Amino acid sequence: MASGESQKHLLSLIRNFASEKSQEELRVSDLKKRLLELENDLNVANANLDGAKRSREMAEQELRGSQVQLSMIDASIQAQEVLITHPF
Numbered sequence: 001m002a003s004g005e006s007q008k009h010l011l012s013l014i015r016n017f018a019s020e021k022s023q024e025e026l027r028v029s030d031l032k033k034r035l036l037e038l039e040n041d042l043n044v045a046n047a048n049l050d051g052a053k054r055s056r057e058m059a060e061q062e063l064r065g066s067q068v069q070l071s072m073i074d075a076s077i078q079a080q081e082v083l084i085t086h087p088f
Helices: 002-085
Strands: none
16 A cells, blocks of 8 residues: 555656646746847837937937027127117
């Protein structure tokens, strides 16, 4: 009878081991899928960041252009004020 019990115990250990191994493989598979999802999210976020940087650079260039225009208009106004207040 002890031999039969030993065999049952051994089979039980083998089944438990196989079950745990299968669960671990599923966990590894799930973690790999999650890693791929996170890598994809990171790539999307990086692409969005690059787009935002380009937009910022364009806005800064437009701002500089507007500042130049404003300076030119201001200089023109000052010149006209001088001509109006001090005619020849």
